[in-house]
Amino acid sequence: MATFSVTRPSKSRVLTAVMALYLVYTLVPLVWLVINATKTQPALFSSSGLAFGGPFALFDNIGQTFTYDGGIFFRWLGNTVLYVVVGAGGATILATAAGYGLAKYRFPGRRAVFAVVLGAVAVPGTALAVPTFLLFSKLGLTNTPLSVIIPSLISPFGLYLIWVYAADAIPDELLEAARIDGAGEIRIFLTVTLRQLVPGIVTVALFTMVQTWNNYFLPLIMLSEPKWYPLTVGLNQWSAQANGAGARPIFNLVLTGSLLTIIPLVIAFLLMQRFWQSGLSAGSVKQ
Amino acid sequence: MSRIRSRAKAFAAVALAAALAVGCSSGSPSGPAAATGSQDSVDAALKAGGTITYWSWTPSAKDQVAAFEKEYPNVKVNYVNAGTNKEEYTKLQNAIKAGTGGPDVVQIEYYALPQFALTDSLVNLDQYGFGAFEKDFSASTWSSVRVNNGTYGLPQDSGPMALFYNKEVFDKNGIAVPKTWDEYLAAAKKLHAADPTKYITSDTGDPGFALSMIWQAGGRPFSADGRNVKINLADAGTKKWTSTWDQLIQGKLLAPIKEWSDDWFRALGDGTISTLVTGAWMPGNFKSSVPGGAGKWAVAPMPTYDGQPVTAENGGSTQSVLKQSGNPALAAAFVRWLNHGNGVKPFIESGGFPATTADLTSPAFVDEAVPYFGGQKINQVLTQASKDVAKGWTYLPYQTYANSVFSDTVGKAYLNGTGLDAGLTAWQQALVDYGNQQGFTVSAG
Numbered sequence: 001m002a003t004f005s006v007t008r009p010s011k012s013r014v015l016t017a018v019m020a021l022y023l024v025y026t027l028v029p030l031v032w033l034v035i036n037a038t039k040t041q042p043a044l045f046s047s048s049g050l051a052f053g054g055p056f057a058l059f060d061n062i063g064q065t066f067t068y069d070g071g072i073f074f075r076w077l078g079n080t081v082l083y084v085v086v087g088a089g090g091a092t093i094l095a096t097a098a099g100y101g102l103a104k105y106r107f108p109g110r111r112a113v114f115a116v117v118l119g120a121v122a123v124p125g126t127a128l129a130v131p132t133f134l135l136f137s138k139l140g141l142t143n144t145p146l147s148v149i150i151p152s153l154i155s156p157f158g159l160y161l162i163w164v165y166a167a168d169a170i171p172d173e174l175l176e177a178a179r180i181d182g183a184g185e186i187r188i189f190l191t192v193t194l195r196q197l198v199p200g201i202v203t204v205a206l207f208t209m210v211q212t213w214n215n216y217f218l219p220l221i222m223l224s225e226p227k228w229y230p231l232t233v234g235l236n237q238w239s240a241q242a243n244g245a246g247a248r249p250i251f252n253l254v255l256t257g258s259l260l261t262i263i264p265l266v267i268a269f270l271l272m273q274r275f276w277q278s279g280l281s282a283g284s285v286k287q
Numbered sequence: 288m289s290r291i292r293s294r295a296k297a298f299a300a301v302a303l304a305a306a307l308a309v310g311c312s313s314g315s316p317s318g319p320a321a322a323t324g325s326q327d328s329v330d331a332a333l334k335a336g337g338t339i340t341y342w343s344w345t346p347s348a349k350d351q352v353a354a355f356e357k358e359y360p361n362v363k364v365n366y367v368n369a370g371t372n373k374e375e376y377t378k379l380q381n382a383i384k385a386g387t388g389g390p391d392v393v394q395i396e397y398y399a400l401p402q403f404a405l406t407d408s409l410v411n412l413d414q415y416g417f418g419a420f421e422k423d424f425s426a427s428t429w430s431s432v433r434v435n436n437g438t439y440g441l442p443q444d445s446g447p448m449a450l451f452y453n454k455e456v457f458d459k460n461g462i463a464v465p466k467t468w469d470e471y472l473a474a475a476k477k478l479h480a481a482d483p484t485k486y487i488t489s490d491t492g493d494p495g496f497a498l499s500m501i502w503q504a505g506g507r508p509f510s511a512d513g514r515n516v517k518i519n520l521a522d523a524g525t526k527k528w529t530s531t532w533d534q535l536i537q538g539k540l541l542a543p544i545k546e547w548s549d550d551w552f553r554a555l556g557d558g559t560i561s562t563l564v565t566g567a568w569m570p571g572n573f574k575s576s577v578p579g580g581a582g583k584w585a586v587a588p589m590p591t592y593d594g595q596p597v598t599a600e601n602g603g604s605t606q607s608v609l610k611q612s613g614n615p616a617l618a619a620a621f622v623r624w625l626n627h628g629n630g631v632k633p634f635i636e637s638g639g640f641p642a643t644t645a646d647l648t649s650p651a652f653v654d655e656a657v658p659y660f661g662g663q664k665i666n667q668v669l670t671q672a673s674k675d676v677a678k679g680w681t682y683l684p685y686q687t688y689a690n691s692v693f694s695d696t697v698g699k700a701y702l703n704g705t706g707l708d709a710g711l712t713a714w715q716q717a718l719v720d721y722g723n724q725q726g727f728t729v730s731a732g
Binding site: 042044045046130133134137138142143220221224225226237240241242243244245246247248249251 | 347367368369370371374381386549566568572576577578579604638640
């Protein structure tokens with residue numbers, strides 16, 4: 001296995017050390033989370049954070065997480081999945097269609113669209129939350145799933161990514177060949193383009209998925225009833241129970257819930273990383 | 288999580304700014320209340336029945352709603368836990384600004400009440416004759432729900448401050464219960480010198496605590512008359528507190544543990560933190576969340592500057608009726624039941640500290656020997672504290688914003704030991720600037 005010395009003839013100790021540090025920095029919170037999800041609430045307060053302590057309560061904690069407050073964790077999980085499937089899925093489809101269109105068609109106003117998209121990438125979602133809330137309130141959509149899903153459908157960054165990717169990955173000659181063969185634009189998009197774009201689409205899907213899965217601020221503003229909360233807002237509400245007069249801390253359930261919440265994301269990354277890797281190397285080799 | 292929180296905080300500030308701006312342009316706040324009305328319309332609404340929505344995070348809220356619906360089967364209360372304090376205020380502020388989407392009845396802490404009352408968002412309950420309840424509540428909580436000569440809620444709980452201390456740690460290190468702040472300082476030094484793992488208390492810069500301490504020391508930094516606001520965070524009382532507390536900060540005698548974190552609960556249980564100067568609602572938290580401290584903790588009056596008993600309020604909430612409510616009379620009926628009726632009992636049973644004089648003086652409450660505190664009759668100390676609350680305190684009409692920027696200014700004094708007075712001066716400047724931007728006329732000093 002000595003073939004990978006082509007680009008890197010000597011190993012750098014400094015780089016290795018930096019990478020090791022970075023690895024520790026990345027993994028410690030995860031290790032902490034796994035360890036502490038196995039503890040009971042009293043053991044959390046009596047044992048060190050990075051060591052096991054008290055009875056092994058992971059399965060008991062999972063059971064409690066699922067049943068606490070009438071099993072509302074499942075409801076939150078379902079809400080999150082709904083927001084991710086419809087919101088992130090829709091965002092990916094829209095970004096793909098629009099990004100391809102902008103990359104491969106010439107039409108008036110294209111430069112203006114370019115400016116708007118770049119501008120939109122620069123505006124943090126947080127700054128738009130209040131205006132969006134007021135707008136949705138006028139439409140009577142606040143405190144409904146739509147108020148979370150509709151804003152999630154827009155992903156300027158995803159659009160930009162597909163745009164750049166499509167410009168590189170799809171040769172104009174290919175499209176011209178298809179046109180000469182008599183294919184319509186829609187058919188070209190569905191049968192020729194989409195296949196070429198798969199790595200880009202998966203990348204955008206991952207980004208929007210993670211973004212929607214972790215989205216905290218928008219649902220916090222839009223939703224007032226816990227029955228529509230996604231996991232992020234719900235778990236934070238559990239955490240806030242430890243605060244102030246009459247506090248009822250349930251840190252053990254917050255931790256276990258957080259652990260359960262990241263599992264689907266980890267699985268998604270493991271399944272899709274192959275596509276993602278090939279997506280990241282796009283344009284690195286001259287064809 | 289903390290990044291998310293601080294973003295939410297920043298947002299809350301922005302939302303508040305916008306809401307206040309709207310409030311300003313829509314005219315001046317309602318003037319002094321006219322003659323008080325009667326409770327007849329409230330009784331009638333209760334008889335007619337209907338549906339109301341109630342936002343609260345009180346642990347007893349669920350039980351209270353169930354008990355209310357059982358007593359009045361023709362009223363349906365839609366209970367929503369819309370988040371704990373700041374989160375709820377953010378949502379409330381948004382709903383008020385949008386003109387729709389708010390609840391009928393909402394829980395608001397005393398410090399945040401003036402801001403909602405002054406932006407004309409709450410019903411003045413004097414129109415239903417609730418002004419007549421004054422004699423039934425402790426003086427400090429009643430003055431907390433009075434804004435501009437109107438009654439904007441009924442007090443749910445109160446938090447007169449007392450000294451909670453770990454008797455075991457005190458005895459082991461030969462420390463007597465401090466009666467004055469000088470003795471408290473001496474105890475802090477002695478304890479930490481004897482056992483460097485132990486601290487007299489923890490404080491990482493909490494605006495609610497700081498203001499309560501200023502309140503007790505005689506400081507009155509805020510006053511408001513309509514839209515004219517005065518801020519003086521350098522008055523004699525405030526300086527009395529800072530000169531004491533600075534010694535604890537600069538001597539590194541405070542445990543660097545954030546309130547309400549898991550570390551904090553742990554430190555209360557294992558003696559790392561040996562006293563808490565906090566509101567009378569704390570015993571319920573000890574019982575439910577600090578099992579390791581059972582039998583070790585005791586309660587004494589809050590230390591003072593001259594040995595004369597005086598204390599302040601820390602925390603406490605009220606329930607108010609929103610102007611948006613489609614059925615304000617029924618909402619008022621629910622508020623009356625919650626805090627001036629059968630709703631008080633389940634609240635006290637859940638560990639809350641009452642605001643009603645009948646409960647504060649009932650022998651069953653006052654003479655209860657509490658096993659967690661080694662059988663001490665702690666309510667004797669706490670009810671006395673509720674009588675010793677210093678008078679004349681006012682919060683800012685934009686206190687939630689003020690609290691959200693406390694750590695950016697005064698927080699530096701805690702981090703760098705640069706002195707509380709400098710931090711308070713910076714806070715004052717931020718509050719004057721912000722208030723003027725929001726259409727108040729704010730003067731300093």
